[in-house]
Amino acid sequence: MSKNSISDNLKTAIQASLNAGKAIMDVYDSDFAVEVKDDKSPLTEADKRANDIINSFLIPTEIPIISEENKQTEYNERKHWNQCWIVDPVDGTKEFIKRNGEFTVNIALAEGGIPKLGVIYVPAIKTIYFADVENKLAFKSELNAHNVSVEEVKGLAQKLTPKNNNSSLVEVVGSRSHMSQETLDYVDDLKQKGKEVQIVSKGSSLKFCLVAEGKADVYPRFAPTMEWDTAAGQAICNAVGIKVTSNETKDILKYNKENLLNPWFLVSK
Structure with missing residues (x-):
């Protein structure tokens, strides 16, 4: 299969993310208010608008959705899902x-608990x-506008290639907003093994992208994340x-x- 024959579900996720991205930037370029949710995390009009748009694309697929901004379905019902959007x-x-x-729009499709498609x-x-x-x-794909077709996205697509690192330099992805003590310990351990370590900082799910496109070697995440942060x-x-x-299961x-x-988890070859 080539990028010219991507699945309908992947096309839907691409189109949903582009439309959501445009709405997000409309808010970004305005004077927006910030609410605080029950879990103390921030919420803006961009989160709400983007969620509504993404739902409008995904609901017609008849595949259930787990979204940070949707009311969560009880596990008694979710456990019977073979597929779900995250x-x-x-x-x-x-x-x-x-x-x-x-910041990013993350859309993934999981089957049997495993991500099969992802868009960031x-x-x-x-x-x-x-x-x-x-x-x-x-x-x-690097685009010129949000309102482009999936065909245009495919036409601009460049294949991702991770690093083939044979050097002693290890580029470690760290968070802009929070670097835990455990992450610092992980870096120290690499140095003890004779590695030269360089920290590469990025926010959001862009940390995964850095490793996938060869701009970093490893991303240790020894701090809390939710499924919607990581699936795509x-x-x-x-x-x-x-x-x-997973640090817990080693799977x-x-x-x-x-x-x-x-x-906690580790992203690496």
Whole structure:
């Protein structure tokens, strides 16, 4: 399969992310208010608008949706789902509020708890990443506008290739907003093994993209994340042979769990 024959579900996710991205930037360029949700996380009009738009694309597929901004379905019902969409309408709301451009739209499709398709759109720079895990294909397209067709996205697509690192330099992805003590310990451990370490900072799910496109070697995440923060990034990484491994199980991260909170994990070859 080539980028010219991507599935209908991947096309739907690409179109949904582009439309959501345009709405997000309309808010970004205005004087927006910030609410605080019950879990103390920030919420803006962009999150709500983007979620409504994404739902309008995904609901007709008749595949159930787990979204950060939707009311969550009880696990008694979810556990029977073979497939589900996993969505974060604005990943990196803190980055959005800081206006640093490092926020994304994340849309993934999981089957049997495993991400099969993933889209990450970076609306501030009109760059989209998309992947089909089964066919081991992942691409990046740099666009001129939000309102482009899927055909135009495919026409601009460049294949993602991770690093083949044989040097002693290890580029480690760290978070702009929070670098935990455990991450610092991980870096120290690399140095003890004789590695030279360089920290590469990015917000939101862009951290996965850095590893998938060869701009970093490893992304240790020893801090809390939710399934919608990681599913699309995991799909993009898995499609190019990068593993996203749970620190608890030493197996790949799974989705549509009873608890939607992820364990700590490591993104690496």
